[in-house]
Amino acid sequence: MITRPEMSISTVERDTGLGKDTLRVWERRYGFPQPARDHNGERVYPAEQVERLRLIKRLIDQGHRPGKLFAASETELAALCSPCVAIKECDPEPEEKLVRQTMRLVKAHDVPALRQALSQAMMRMGLQSFVLDVVVPLNQAVGEAWMNGEFAVFEEHLYTEQMKSLLRQAIGSLPPGGGQPRILLTTVPEEQHVLGLLMAEVLLVLDGATCISLGTQTPLFDIQMAALAHRADIVAVSFSGAFPLRQVLPLLSQLRQLLPAPVELWVGGAGAQRAAAPCGISMLASLQAAVDALAAWRKNRRGCD
Amino acid sequence: MITRPEMSISTVERDTGLGKDTLRVWERRYGFPQPARDHNGERVYPAEQVERLRLIKRLIDQGHRPGKLFAASETELAALCSPCVAIKECDPEPEEKLVRQTMRLVKAHDVPALRQALSQAMMRMGLQSFVLDVVVPLNQAVGEAWMNGEFAVFEEHLYTEQMKSLLRQAIGSLPPGGGQPRILLTTVPEEQHVLGLLMAEVLLVLDGATCISLGTQTPLFDIQMAALAHRADIVAVSFSGAFPLRQVLPLLSQLRQLLPAPVELWVGGAGAQRAAAPCGISMLASLQAAVDALAAWRKNRRGCD
C-alpha cells in the first residue's frame, strides 16, 4: 500500500531545495503553498503541494518568474511539457532509437538489460561518439521525463547510477595518460550533479589530458589549494540546470580571484549556458566546446613556450 | 597567494552543515561564533571561526554536548586528537602498512601511484579481504586525519574519489549475479556519503546477491516505490558518522512504515552503530555483520519457503 506522508518544513526544504524562508514568504505573499498546522502550530505540507513546489522550483530554475507561475494553474502543464518535443520527431537516427530504448528499459526497471544495452552501445560506437551522441541527449530526455512526471525520482536515480558506473568504468579502462594539460575537475558546494563532470573527463582523457577529479562539492578554498597542490593548468567546474542561476556568477568571480592568473577556469553544464562569462573565465556551451577548448589551449601553449 | 574570504551565514551553513537558526542561537546563547557585521547588519564570519565551527560540529556528531564544548578551549584539542591512536601502534600488519602508504600518497597528491597501489592491493588480497581489512580502516584513518587537520578537504575528496572509482570498477567487473536476495541500496536525503554503500555492494554481490543501487539521497517515498518496482527483498540504507544522530530514528521509523512488512530494512554505516534498533529494522554494526545478515536471510528464507 502506498501512503503519502505529510511533511514538515525542513523535510520540504530537503526535498525541494527551497529554503525555509522562501517557503514561508511564498505562503505569506502568494498564498501558496498553504500547509496545514499540527497541534503545535507548525506547518505540515500535504504531498501534493510538495509535488507542485518541486515543479515550480524546476520551472524557476529554468528562468520563469515566480509571479507568473503562481498566477497560472493549468497553463503550467502546457509550458512544461511542450519544450522541443517537435525536434525529436524528425530525428529517426540510430542514436535516437537507443535513447528511446534506454528510456523504456529504465521505465521497466530492467537493470541487467539497461546495463547491457548501454555497455554494448559504448563498445560499438566508441567512447567519444557514445558520450556526445547518446549520453548527452539521454540525459536531456531523462531530465525532461522527470519534469513531466513520466519518471519518478528513483527511476532517474537508477539511470544516473548506471550511467555513472559505466562512465567511471570507461575512464578506469583508459590509459591513465600523464599528458598536458593537467585538468582539475570538480563542482562547487551545493552542486551535487557529477554526470557532466564524468562526461567531460571521458572526452578530455581520450584526448590525452591528465584529469584529476575531486568529485562534487569542493569548497572554493579547497579548489584553490588543490589547484596549487596538483599543479593544475586548468580548473573545470560544472553547473547543472538545477543550480540557482543567481549564485553562479558570484561563485565564479570568487573562484577566479582565488586561482592564480595562469590557471584557466572552465565552466560547463546546463547552468553555464545561461550565464554570461566574466573576464578570465571560459563558459563552455557544450561538451564539444570543451574538446575544442583543449585543442585551443594546446595551440596557445605551444606558441607561448 | 592564499586568501581566506569571510563568509555569509548561508555560506557557513553550506560549509559546516549547521543550520542558520542554529548558528544564530549559538551566538545568542553561548557567545560563539561572534561574527562581524557588514554595512547592512548581516553576519560576516571570519574563516577561523568557521574552522572552529566545523570542528565543533564534528565533535557534536560524535556525541559530545555543545554546552561542554563551548566551555573548554584548549582541552578540545586533547579530546580531539586522542582517539585510538594507541591501537594503531601495536598493529604492524601488512594491511596497516598499506594504510599508511596510502595516506602518504594522498598527502603527496600522487594520483597515479595512489591508484596503482590500491589497485594492486585489491588484486593481491582479493576483493573481500581488501574491503574488510584495508578500505574500512583506511576510511577511518582518512576521517581522523581530516578531523585533526592533517588532511585538507580536497585531499579527503581525492581519496574518496579514487576509492569510489576503484570499488565501482570492481563491482562492474563482477558477474552481474541475478541471485537471491534482491537488495536495494541507497541513502536518505541529506546523506551524501556513498562509500559505505559501495563497500557493502561489493561484499553482497560477491556473495551472490542482486544489488540495485540508487546512489545517494533518495526521498523516502521513492525508496518505497523503488522497493516495489524492483521487487526488493531487502532495502539497505547507510548513515555516515556525520549524519545528525537525532534524525536517524525518525527517518528509519518512517521508512519502515512505508515498506511492506516482508521487505527487510538493513541499516549500516557509522551512524547506525550509535542508534538503537527499532522493531523490524536490522542495525548492522559492521560490514561483516552485513555478510552475516545475508547468510541469515538465506537460512531463514529456505526454512520459510
Add this chain to the structure above:
DNA sequence: CGCTATTTCTGTCCAGGACAAATTGGTCTG
C-alpha cells in the same frame, strides 16, 4: 542500586519587518 520525575539543554520553528539585487517597464533622446 535501579527506576521515575523534574529540570536543563538544545535545535528548530514562528511571525513579521526590512532590505538589496534583479527584473520590468516607462520615458526620453539621438
Add this chain to the structure above:
DNA sequence: CAGACCAATTTGTCCTGGACAGAAATAGCG
C-alpha cells in the same frame, strides 16, 4: 525606432526575539 537611463516592482534572504518539544542530565525515592 534603437538604445540609454531611471523608477517601480518583484523576490530571495536576512534579522530579532520569542516559544516550545524532545533529549539528556540530574534529583529524588523505593
